Amino acid sequence: xxxxxxxxxxxxxxxxxxxxxxxxxxxxxxxxxxxxxxxxxxxxxxxxxxxxxxxxxxxxxxxxxxxxxxxxxxxxxxxxxxxxxxxxxxxxxxxxxxxxxxxxxxxxxxxxxxxxxxxxxxxxxxxxxxxxxxxxxxxxxxxxxxxxxxxxxxxxxxxxxxxxxxxxxxxxxxxxxxxxxxxxxxxxxxxxxxxxxxxxxxxxxxxxxxxxxxxxxxxxxxxxxxxxxxxxxxxxxxxxxxxxxxxxxxxxxxxxxxxxxxxxxxxxxxxxxxxxxxxxxxxxxxxxxxxxxxxxxxxxxxxxxxxxxxxxxxxxxxxxxxxxxxxxxxxxxxxxxxxxxxxxxxxxxxxxxxxxxxxxxxxxxxxxxxxxxxxxxxxxxxxxxxxxxxxxxxxxxxxxxxxxxxxxxxxxxxxxxxxxxxxxxxxxxxxxxxxxxxxxxxxxxxxxxxxxxxxxxxxxxxxxxxxxxxxxxxxxxxxxxxxxxxxxxxxxxxxxxxxxxxxxxxxxxxxxxxxxxxxxxxxxxxxxxxxxxxxxxxxxxxxxxxxxxxxxxxxxxxxxxxxxxxxxxxxxxxxxxxxxxxxxxxxxxxxxxxxxxxxxxxxxxxxxxxxxxxxxxxxxxxxxxxxxxxxxxxxxxxxxxxxxxxxxxxxxxxxxxxxxxxxxxxxxxxxxxxxxxxxxxxxxxxxxxxxxxxxxxxxxxxxxxxxxx
Amino acid sequence: xxxxxxxxxxxxxxxxxxxxxxxxxxxxxxxxxxxxxxxxxxxxxxxxxxxx
Numbered sequence: 001x002x003x004x005x006x007x008x009x010x011x012x013x014x015x016x017x018x019x020x021x022x023x024x025x026x027x028x029x030x031x032x033x034x035x036x037x038x039x040x041x042x043x044x045x046x047x048x049x050x051x052x053x054x055x056x057x058x059x060x061x062x063x064x065x066x067x068x069x070x071x072x073x074x075x076x077x078x079x080x081x082x083x084x085x086x087x088x089x090x091x092x093x094x095x096x097x098x099x100x101x102x103x104x105x106x107x108x109x110x111x112x113x114x115x116x117x118x119x120x121x122x123x124x125x126x127x128x129x130x131x132x133x134x135x136x137x138x139x140x141x142x143x144x145x146x147x148x149x150x151x152x153x154x155x156x157x158x159x160x161x162x163x164x165x166x167x168x169x170x171x172x173x174x175x176x177x178x179x180x181x182x183x184x185x186x187x188x189x190x191x192x193x194x195x196x197x198x199x200x201x202x203x204x205x206x207x208x209x210x211x212x213x214x215x216x217x218x219x220x221x222x223x224x225x226x227x228x229x230x231x232x233x234x235x236x237x238x239x240x241x242x243x244x245x246x247x248x249x250x251x252x253x254x255x256x257x258x259x260x261x262x263x264x265x266x267x268x269x270x271x272x273x274x275x276x277x278x279x280x281x282x283x284x285x286x287x288x289x290x291x292x293x294x295x296x297x298x299x300x301x302x303x304x305x306x307x308x309x310x311x312x313x314x315x316x317x318x319x320x321x322x323x324x325x326x327x328x329x330x331x332x333x334x335x336x337x338x339x340x341x342x343x344x345x346x347x348x349x350x351x352x353x354x355x356x357x358x359x360x361x362x363x364x365x366x367x368x369x370x371x372x373x374x375x376x377x378x379x380x381x382x383x384x385x386x387x388x389x390x391x392x393x394x395x396x397x398x399x400x401x402x403x404x405x406x407x408x409x410x411x412x413x414x415x416x417x418x419x420x421x422x423x424x425x426x427x428x429x430x431x432x433x434x435x436x437x438x439x440x441x442x443x444x445x446x447x448x449x450x451x452x453x454x455x456x457x458x459x460x461x462x463x464x465x466x467x468x469x470x471x472x473x474x475x476x477x478x479x480x481x482x483x484x485x486x487x488x489x490x491x492x493x494x495x496x497x498x499x500x501x502x503x504x505x506x507x508x509x510x511x512x513x514x515x516x517x518x519x520x521x522x523x524x525x526x527x528x529x530x531x532x533x534x535x536x537x538x539x540x541x542x543x544x545x546x547x548x549x550x551x552x553x554x555x556x557x558x559x560x561x562x563x564x565x566x567x568x569x570x571x572x573x574x575x576x577x578x579x580x581x582x583x584x585x586x587x588x589x590x591x592x593x594x595x596x597x598x599x600x601x602x603x604x605x606x607x608x609x610x611x612x613x614x615x616x617x618x619x620x621x622x623x624x625x626x627x628x629x630x631x632x633x634x635x636x637x638x639x640x641x642x643x644x645x646x647x648x649x650x651x652x653x654x655x656x657x658x659x660x661x662x663x664x665x666x667x668x669x670x671x672x673x674x675x676x677x678x679x680x681x682x683x684x685x686x687x688x689x690x691x692x693x694x695x696x697x698x699x700x701x702x703x704x705x706x707x708x709x
Numbered sequence: 710x711x712x713x714x715x716x717x718x719x720x721x722x723x724x725x726x727x728x729x730x731x732x733x734x735x736x737x738x739x740x741x742x743x744x745x746x747x748x749x750x751x752x753x754x755x756x757x758x759x760x761x
Contacts (some may be wrong), residue, residue: 083758157758226759236756237744244740248733502736505729 004152004472007465008081010368012094014462016074017364019102020357021450023070027062028443034059035439037619038432038586041609044619049113051619052586053545057124058112063349064122066105068213071357073101073140075220076163078364080147083157083223085470089146093139100136104129116186119542119578120201122208123177127188130178137174141167148492152470156492158239162219164492165247165499169211172503177204183640184633187539191644194573195262195521198581199514203254203507210250213348214316217356218246218285221313224360225292228305234291238284245281247499249274251506256327259336260555261581262570267510268329274506275327282320289313304379308359311387315351319344337551337585339428340401343394350390350442358382358449365453369460378452385445392438400431409559417562421588426615524571526700529646530693532634532656533663537690539637540683541580544621551582552591552694565592565695572698575646587618594696599667600674602688627683629664631657663689 034055037043044051081088088094108125111117117124125133144167148160177200179191190197226233233239255263255271290313293300300306322344326335335341366373373379407427410418514521530538541547554560556567568591573579597605604611607625609618638653648656661680667688668680678685 079759153758155755155758157755159759223759226756230760232753232756232760236752237747239756240740240744244737248736501732505732509729 002471003469005467005469006085006087007467009077009088009091009094009464010462010466011464012088012091012098013074013078013364014368015098016070016077017361019070019098020067020074020361021446021453023062023066023105024354024357024446025443025450027059027067028439028446030055030059030062032436032439032443035432035436038436038617039429041617041619046620046622048115048544048623051544051621053548053619054113054115054117056548057117057121057545058109060122061108061112061124062105063353064208064212065108068217068353068357069101069105071353071360072166072212072216072220073097074364075224075360076144076216079159079220079223080144080163082468083153083160084147084151085153085468086147086151089143089150093143093146097136097140097143100132100139104132104136107132111186115543115545117542117545118180118188118190119545119547119580120177120190120197120204121547121583122205123174123201126186127178127180127182128185130174130180133174134171137167137171141171145492145496152473154473156495157222158233158236158243159219159222160492161243161495161499162215162222164495165243165503166211166216166219168496168500169207169215169247169251169503172500172507173204173207173211176507177201181640181643183636187633189637189640189644190578192577192579193644194576194579195264195570196514197577197579198258198261198573199255199263199267199511201579202257203251203510206254206257207251209345209348210253211247213353214250215247217353218242220356220360221285221289221309224305224363225289225309225313228303228309228359228363229293229296229299231292231296234288234294238288242281242285242288244502246278246285248502248506249278249281251503252510253278253327255510256332257583258581259327259329259332260557261553262568262573264514264570267514270510272327272329275324279321279324283317286313286317286320289316304373304376304383305359305363307380307383308355308362308386311383312352312355312359315347315355315390319348319352322347333555333557334405335401336555337583338401338405339397339431339584340405341584343397343401346393346397347390350386350393354442354446355386358386358446361449361453365456366460368466369457369462371456371460374452374455374459378448382445382448382452385441385448389438389440389442389445392441393435394438396431396434396438400428400435403431404428408563409557411559411562417559421563422613422615425586425617429617521570521574523574524569524698527572527574527697529575529641529648531663531689532638532660533686533689534693535637535641535690536629536631536634536660537686537688538580540624540687541690542578544624546590547580547582549582549584549586549618551585551589553581554589554591560589564589566698568695569698572695575641577641577644577646590691590694592695594692594694598674599670599688599692600676602691603671603676603678603684606684606687621684624684624687625678625682628679629681629683629686631660631681634660 033043034052037052048054077088077094107129111126111129112124116126118126144163148156180188181191182188192200222233222239252274253271255267256275259268259272290310293306293310300310325331326344362373362379404424404427407419407424412418554564554567561567601612605613606621608620609616634656635653638648638656642648642653664680664685667685668678671678
């Protein structure tokens with residue numbers, strides 16, 4: 001048979017590789033900065049863009065979508081060409097994909113710092129960027145499938161299945177979770193409200209971990225591990241079971257982020273059951289990876305690439321064992337809202353994603369520049385810095401999480417709460433300091449790698465188009481006994497459809513009943529829509545990322561009811577577009593904040609939190625006192641809310657500002673009584689209005705004598 | 710209220726559960742059968758794709 005000659009495109013791999021290194025450093029720097037703010041609140045610089053609430057989304061988005069995203073594309077563009085024995089389908093599409101993705105990252109960085117956010121974790125980007133992500137993702141998909149279709153290799157290797165599942169599921173998650181109604185160019189409201197919004201968000205959030213941080217990286221593992229170890233994967237059969245079981249089960253597990261919340265109980269149990277089942281495929285995959293190195297551990301001692309991979313796969317195993325444990329209700333009651341979760345995700349982030357990315361880069365750069373790694377010793381030092389960094393990062397946070405949770409739940413013999421919330425925070429400050437030391441070591445390792453790779457590049461010569469040879473794929477007549485799965489794994493489009501069905505089932509069963517069945521969210525008659533001023537204040541709350549530190553979800557525990565008040569009900573959130581339940585309590589819960597303190601307390605507290613609560617680690621929000629509230633948007637906001645089903649009276653959008661002014665003036669008058677002079681149109685007034693409203697409606701319910709208008 | 714109380718109010722909801730359980734069982738049985746009956750040589754060939 002005639003052998004064809006062709007060239008692999010290394011230029012696009014190089015571009016994505018550079019972006020990976022750059023955004024690794026950027027994302028980690030942002031992470032270190034927010035970590036320092038935990039014990040040095042002044043590190044927020046008293047500037048809006050650099051406060052925790054805005055920098056934290058920047059950190060998470062930079063790590064997930066910029067660092068890991070570019071790492072995925074680097075690995076996919078390199079391995080896909082070689083697994084399919086062909087060049088990418090279209091160089092042009094490759095470059096549109098590359099520059100499109102970098103443009104999205106740049107606009108994400110700018111908009112997040114400016115406070116344009118949807119307020120939904122890991123999906124903070126506003127609607128124009130959401131649209132851009134969809135377009136770029138489709139372009140990536142065309143290029144991916146185009147390449148697969150013109151391949152010269154009969155079979156689709158298992159890594160490609162992981163890429164296909166990643167593509168289709170991320171597309172589905174992104175579209176479903178991003179349904180939002182635009183109010184202006186950079187402001188939108190989530191289509192869903194309250195409980196439903198929470199369910200969709202965590203269905204998305206959990207599967208962003210599954211299908212952005214896990215499946216594509218597993219694909220990379222199945223390619224780069226055999227490459228680096230120069231032997232096939234331990235069990236190819238196991239990899240097939242691993243794949244289908246993983247994508248089938250993962251999609252159901254989202255509700256384990258909402259245990260003990262107002263989410264209907266059946267959905268919580270569903271999430272727990274599937275989370276437990278997930279141990280099986282996850283550990284199957286981990287063992288498959290580690291067993292690939294059986295009898296080759298001497299190589300691990302020599303080769304930094306394998307060293308990084310072994311720790312990465314071990315961390316994958318640890319995180320995927322811990323995850324199901326955390327989704328047991330009794331464990332979750334302790335871990336949730338604490339730093340335990342942060343420690344857990346960083347075992348995955350630093351250990352699994354970071355180390356896999358480093359391993360891949362150490363493998364790719366010498367290959368593409370036709371040389372050897374500049375210094376194995378530096379790489380080994382990086383390995384140890386990283387490993388010690390992970391331990392120093394995670395262990396103190398596990399400790400902090402557990403300690404704080406136990407303190408929250410402590411009562412005196414007289415039945416009083418033993419600790420003020422603030423005491424539980426100041427108690428774990430030493431752990432926060434240690435954590436940032438761990439992070440610094442990890443970052444130092446990454447800098448070392450950049451230098452090592454730079455030197456490697458300097459000593460080699462880049463091979464932009466790598467020559468390869470393979471016979472063309474010719475259609476063979478069907479053999480008599482063709483098993484259906486072999487048929488399937490040759491047909492990428494069938495594979496795509498099947499993966500979509502498999503992942504859609506879990507989503508449907510979880511989401512549909514919550515949307516259809518009214519009794520899932522019992523309505524509470526006294527819960528009323530927000531006033532225009534409160535709505536504006538709520539948008540400021542979202543803009544400043546208050547949800548990154550404050551939850552609005554009181555779980556039905558004795559200590560939480562004693563500390564915060566009546567536990568939260570599903571019906572209280574029916575007008576919350578988006579929901580703001582939060583996932584971490586660096587500060588206290590705010591679900592019953594309304595009426596707890598006088599207006600002046602909030603004013604002073606926002607100006608300088610430490611003047612009201614000495615030792616508080618909350619940043620100052622001085623600009624809220626000066627910024628003028630933009631009332632020109634009120635009408636559009638009311639109209640958008642009406643479209644979403646919030647029962648404002650007809651034509652209310654036109655007169656909403658009159659009510660807004662009235663309420664603002666009354667708050668300003670209130671402040672004046674406490675000797676605080678504030679213009680009625682300052683942003684702080686709107687925020688106070690919102691804070692004073694949260695969780696109050698339900699109190700009216702308990703007084704049946706009051707007639708409801 | 711229990712799960713079943715919510716769910717039975719959706720018209721024709723039992724079909725959801727039945728169909729998904731069926732897909733799940735059929736799919737996994739078929740996959741496992743294939744995986745364990747598959748030709749050893751073929752499996753070996755596929756697992757070696759990254760190496761050449």
